[in-house]
Amino acid sequence: MSDVLIRTEGLRKEFGALVAVDDVSVSIERGTLHSIIGPNGAGKTTFFNLVSGTIKPTAGRVYLDGDDVTNIPVHRTIHHGIGRSFQITNLFPSLTVLENVRLAAQATGSDGFRWWRSHARFTDYVSRAEEVLTQVGLVERAFDIASNLPHGDQRKLELAMILAPDPEVLMLDEPTAGMAAEQVPELIALIRDVQTSGDKTVVLVEHNMGVVMNTSDRITVMAQGAVLAEGTPDEISANEEVKVAYLGSLYEDLG
Amino acid sequence: MSLVDLATTRKPWIVRHRLLLLGVLAAVLFPFVIAIVVDGAPISAVWENADGNAKFLQGLAIEVVVLALYAMSYDLVLGVSGLLSFGHAMFFAVGAYSLGILLKSAGLGLVPSLLIVMGIAVLVALLFAVVLPRVKGIGFALVTLGLASVTGIIISSSEFKDYTGADVGLQGVPSPDWLNPTDQRFRFYLVSMGVLVLVYLLYQRLVDSPTGKVLVAVRDNEDRALMLGYSTFWYKTFALIVASMTAALAGSLHTLYQPIVTPEVAGLGFTVAALLMILIGGVGTVSGAIVGAAVFRLTEFYLDRWFEGLSNLLIGAGYILLVLFLPYGIVGTWRTRSNRIGEGRSRLARLLSGSKGE
Ligand SMILES: Nc1ncnc2c1ncn2[C@@H]1O[C@H](COP(=O)(O)OP(=O)(O)O)[C@@H](O)[C@H]1O
Numbered sequence A: 001m002s003d004v005l006i007r008t009e010g011l012r013k014e015f016g017a018l019v020a021v022d023d024v025s026v027s028i029e030r031g032t033l034h035s036i037i038g039p040n041g042a043g044k045t046t047f048f049n050l051v052s053g054t055i056k057p058t059a060g061r062v063y064l065d066g067d068d069v070t071n072i073p074v075h076r077t078i079h080h081g082i083g084r085s086f087q088i089t090n091l092f093p094s095l096t097v098l099e100n101v102r103l104a105a106q107a108t109g110s111d112g113f114r115w116w117r118s119h120a121r122f123t124d125y126v127s128r129a130e131e132v133l134t135q136v137g138l139v140e141r142a143f144d145i146a147s148n149l150p151h152g153d154q155r156k157l158e159l160a161m162i163l164a165p166d167p168e169v170l171m172l173d174e175p176t177a178g179m180a181a182e183q184v185p186e187l188i189a190l191i192r193d194v195q196t197s198g199d200k201t202v203v204l205v206e207h208n209m210g211v212v213m214n215t216s217d218r219i220t221v222m223a224q225g226a227v228l229a230e231g232t233p234d235e236i237s238a239n240e241e242v243k244v245a246y247l248g249s250l251y252e253d254l255g
Numbered sequence B: 001m002s003l004v005d006l007a008t009t010r011k012p013w014i015v016r017h018r019l020l021l022l023g024v025l026a027a028v029l030f031p032f033v034i035a036i037v038v039d040g041a042p043i044s045a046v047w048e049n050a051d052g053n054a055k056f057l058q059g060l061a062i063e064v065v066v067l068a069l070y071a072m073s074y075d076l077v078l079g080v081s082g083l084l085s086f087g088h089a090m091f092f093a094v095g096a097y098s099l100g101i102l103l104k105s106a107g108l109g110l111v112p113s114l115l116i117v118m119g120i121a122v123l124v125a126l127l128f129a130v131v132l133p134r135v136k137g138i139g140f141a142l143v144t145l146g147l148a149s150v151t152g153i154i155i156s157s158s159e160f161k162d163y164t165g166a167d168v169g170l171q172g173v174p175s176p177d178w179l180n181p182t183d184q185r186f187r188f189y190l191v192s193m194g195v196l197v198l199v200y201l202l203y204q205r206l207v208d209s210p211t212g213k214v215l216v217a218v219r220d221n222e223d224r225a226l227m228l229g230y231s232t233f234w235y236k237t238f239a240l241i242v243a244s245m246t247a248a249l250a251g252s253l254h255t256l257y258q259p260i261v262t263p264e265v266a267g268l269g270f271t272v273a274a275l276l277m278i279l280i281g282g283v284g285t286v287s288g289a290i291v292g293a294a295v296f297r298l299t300e301f302y303l304d305r306w307f308e309g310l311s312n313l314l315i316g317a318g319y320i321l322l323v324l325f326l327p328y329g330i331v332g333t334w335r336t337r338s339n340r341i342g343e344g345r346s347r348l349a350r351l352l353s354g355s356k357g358e
């Protein structure tokens, strides 16, 4: 039985003359890990921006669980259960690791305007932050300033910040970008674990084909803004058009 | 010890506020010490408000309190929330003139006047807030500068001379007998100090609260704060309202204390004064505003007395050295017990260019 959680309908985004996302209609099923792959400039990040409300489409709609969420303001996205991470690290650089995650946890509560009480009294957010930092293995660095972390740890922090509010959908834009190769499997295993144990829906952009083929339930291939193919990992690796257009040598590497 | 314990356990209130408590004690003792040591007068000279150094220096301290409240409100806007406003003087000027007009022309009592002034302060803050979503960074600076300039023009305009005194200034504002700045100097001094302490504690609370943490997040990376789910507009509006009320309170004290209020209080120069005070104390530290106001007013006063014509030059040079070599200000440097000059300079540059985040 198919249970569609995110559905886009004719999604289109133009930047001047450039069509970054061109008539993209995808359905992402609840509880699956759905990867979006495609060469650089294919429009994957723009697609993420459209679904998470960071930018508004030129045309088309986004539905979440049947509700039209196309034009909700960006700060409402998380309240609809969509958490989104960034390809380019996007943190609070001068705050501590803990405070970055604590802020992410606090955002989903309703205590933001309790200006007369110390934030330390709201221990729920701190314990949630501790929980998530333990999960991603950053708890020892809790009191470090975010901008002082090595790149790999910044990626983990980025992930921790979207885990903290416990969203139903995790949209991860190249979560392993720039990470040392030996750290990648660990992070992917963590994502997979969060997804299966919490019955979450994960939308993943990832360049490592081994990772994509091994972990995805479904794959959408984008090229030049449009959807080129969609299917299970087996179907995608067997797709001649995809091989020609994109996988090419990468695919051979897989062996 | 768990992370939660580490992050949420605090020293007792009295330990955290020991400097404040010492400061309050010193402030209360100060007039008596001056009366005895400098004036050679009996301690009763203080509550009898006898002329002398004790009375004069209390007056200077009242001016410092007015400036400290004003600078603290600017620190909330710029230092904590990262909003580059060049029109902050408007908050002060509206408070100063509104109170003066309500007391003098409308003949209202002090308490109802102050309540109305606070209401007006909220409206002025909302005027700034309307601009917020439309212009960012330096654009916000220019629009707020424009709003303050218009205020200055209205205040100086001869159309409203009967109310504002136009470019001559507002004079003859009646002060209540119980709070007369001359006859009841000591009481006025204690009331001002009390107001400052209360506002300071309130600000400490605010900055440490969930709200204050979001304001800092907005300063650091507003887009990320939005993505996390914070409606940053309302947080910034909140900061502007609190700051406007505080600056209006400072302006009100100014009007009550000074025999004359002039249109300069709406000018860019007076916003720059707020900036200088928080630079001296440490941008974003809150308590730095008090230290900065004291240093600012006292250097201005004594350099003027000792060097006359040269004083402005010396003050200017002092500020340049300060920004270059003590970018975290006095309190900021003291807190971290270190002075990372390069990092501090780029932090200031980021704040003052109106661009947030990396
Ligand atoms: N804000 C923008 N303004 C103009 N062009 C953009 C913008 N964002 C993305 N693009 C362009 O849209 C295309 C798709 O980019 P992107 O979505 O980042 O691709 P991907 O994430 O698949 O590498 C690229 O050609 C890129 O240059």
Ligand SMILES: [Mg+2]
Residues within 6 Å of the ligand: A044, A045, A046, A087
């Ligand atoms: Mg991308």
